[in-house]
Amino acid sequence: MNQDHLVVVGASLAGLRGAEAARKAGFAGRLTIVGAEPHRPYDRPPLSKQVLGGSVAPGATTLPILEPLDAEWRLGSAVTNLDRIGRTIDLEGGERIAYDRLLIATGARPRPWPDAAQRDLAGIHTLRGRDDAAALRSALAARPERVLVVGGGFIGCEVAAACRDLDLPVTLVETGPTVLAAILGVHLGSVVAALHEARGVDLRFGSEVEAFEDDGTGHVVRARFADGRTLETGCVVVALGAIRNTEWLAGSGLAFDEGGVDCDADGYVLDAEGRPDRAIAAAGDVARFPHPLYDGRFVALEHWGHAAAQGAHAARLLVGRGTGEAYAEVPAFWSSQGGLTIKSVGLTEGADGLVIAQGDPKTGRFLALYGRAGRCIAAVSFDSVRWLPAYAEMVASRAPFPPPGGAVDQSRLTMLTPGFPGEDDR
Ligand SMILES: Cc1cc2nc3c(=O)[nH]c(=O)nc-3n(C[C@H](O)[C@H](O)[C@H](O)COP(=O)(O)OP(=O)(O)OC[C@H]3O[C@@H](n4cnc5c(N)ncnc54)[C@H](O)[C@@H]3O)c2cc1C
Known part of the structure; x- marks a missing residue:
């Protein structure tokens, strides 16, 4: 394990979970966490739900710190520049910080x-x-x-x-x-x-x-x-929608745009020629990476669970405690709106078929399974989360789609067209 200076840019979910994972893995070196916002890491999902509704105060959303961090916090100062040759970052206000390993976790902002x-x-x-x-x-x-x-x-x-x-x-x-x-x-x-x-x-x-x-x-x-x-x-x-906070990478030689910074399958960032920089990894909303479950298609997710998991994965990689395996967490998301809880596993993008595998949309409680080229690619539950784990396994194992009889409680599955905008043009 290396014990040098790990700098985390972005003091939110991916950055915090990354810092914790580094410490948990035994990293005893210097740890600095830089964040553009003045706040300690807080949780965003309640902001559009309980906070607007008034049941949770905005200030009551602070994320728990799950591991002693012993970190130097630089809050309220955005990083404006990355110099990969000199291994330094510049903060607005002029401070320059040298790093040995850098975790990019700068997330996204509203378009x-x-x-x-x-x-x-x-x-x-x-x-x-x-x-x-x-x-x-x-x-x-x-x-x-x-x-x-x-x-x-x-x-x-x-x-x-x-x-x-x-x-x-x-x-x-x-x-x-x-x-x-x-x-x-x-x-x-x-x-x-x-x-x-x-x-x-x-x-x-x-x-x-x-x-x-x-x-x-x-x-x-x-x-x-x-x-x-x-x-x-x-x-x-x-x-x-959102755009990724990547402007500060201009001049770094990394491959990035407003859709994210490109990473390899491990999580190391890629330069404009597609070569990994093994001193830098990215995680969370800002990271665009090839997902093994989707034939290596580059995806940038905006999912809470992913930010936490990829933050931890990337930090372990940086401190020399990586698993040696590509990051392959199955995407998962939830939303609650108007008393309805939607939970999804996998990615629906590119789906060419849809079946209602459990329940009935008329009752409001059902589970829909999306498929592409004969494989399950995503499952979405509407107020019926108890059905989800079984279908999550089918998504994770790319099980045949539509599922054979017996895997579902419907005697006959009707194949539906998901109806993505532009589907007719494909
Ligand atoms: C209102 C809302 C509701 C959501 N609800 C859900 C939900 O129900 N379910 C779900 O799965 N997901 C939900 N999400 C998504 C989830 O919150 C995000 O996926 C998660 O916050 C991503 O974490 P992150 O650490 O990658 O990025 P962020 O949380 O965006 O954090 C990035 C941090 O980096 C900082 N930063 C940016 N640029 C710089 C810079 N140059 N220098 C220093 N710091 C910088 C930012 O200020 C920010 O604090 C929601 C998001 C929002 C906004």
Whole structure:
């Protein structure tokens, strides 16, 4: 084991779990954790759920530290530069820190509203961090006449659900055909949409916000749609997905873009020529890596469990306690919205078939299995998590799809088309 200086950039879930894993593996060298935010690592999933709902205070989301860290913390200072030749990083403010091993865990941030002037209007929110959640929670507590959510991904859906929990009128606008279409496909996205509609969310699909207008004092008052219609609103949540925090890697020679920093199967970052740098690994939302379960396709995940697991894997690798095996954790995600808990295992991307393997969408409790080229690639449970482990095994072992009779409680499985946007073009 090497006992030199391990520097972790990104003081959140992947960085913290990485630092803990290094210590747990016996790393006794110097450990520095650098984070752009002023906060100690905290948990993000409650931000769009319990925090907005008011049952958990933003400050009560701090992650527990599971291992004595004996770390030097540099919080509130973003890293602006990486010099791989000199093995140093620069912090805003000018401090330079030398590393022997570096863990990149800088995560992601919300994709901003494209118009810079409109994005800064008061009343326009995004949701990624604790401070964002605190600001949005205060705005909701002021009981706006209507909240507008732009984007029907998981965050948009969870925010809309939280608004209805607070009995606030909310409109959700999505350019696609339904919510979660890119993740679950139209078939199951429509099931989620029906839930939100039944709870009073005003859903507008195939609809595009073109601009926000202000009241002359810099506060948003109105959204203008591409079809010319308008919606009066003083509270907007822009939920257009995430981009990875990789700008600080410019000039480092690493292969990166806003979709992540490329890694090899172990987790070492790759340079622009595809060569691994064995002093640096990446983990969590920022890492894009070849997943063995999906034929080595490069994926960048935004899953809590993955950030924790890959953070630990990458740190063990850096301190010389790697397993020698490629990182192969099966992707898993959950979301709760409007009383519904969705849990998924695997990745639905590229699915060419879908079966309802357990339960019935009409009852709201069911499990859907996605397949591609005759293999199970993902399972998604709706309020029926007890069924998930068996199907997770089928996904992990790439079992034949559709599953043979007896593996499910349905006498006959109907093969459905998932309905991913652009599916017809393939
Ligand atoms: C509102 C919300 C709800 C979510 N709900 C769920 C859920 O229900 N289920 C689920 O599975 N997942 C959920 N997720 C996803 C999950 O929280 C993320 O996958 C996880 O936080 C990723 O951890 P990370 O450490 O890789 O990145 P992050 O948590 O994004 O942390 C990266 C850290 O690096 C810091 N940083 C960035 N750039 C720099 C720099 N240049 N220098 C220093 N520090 C830097 C950032 O400020 C940040 O603190 C949710 C995410 C959000 C935002």
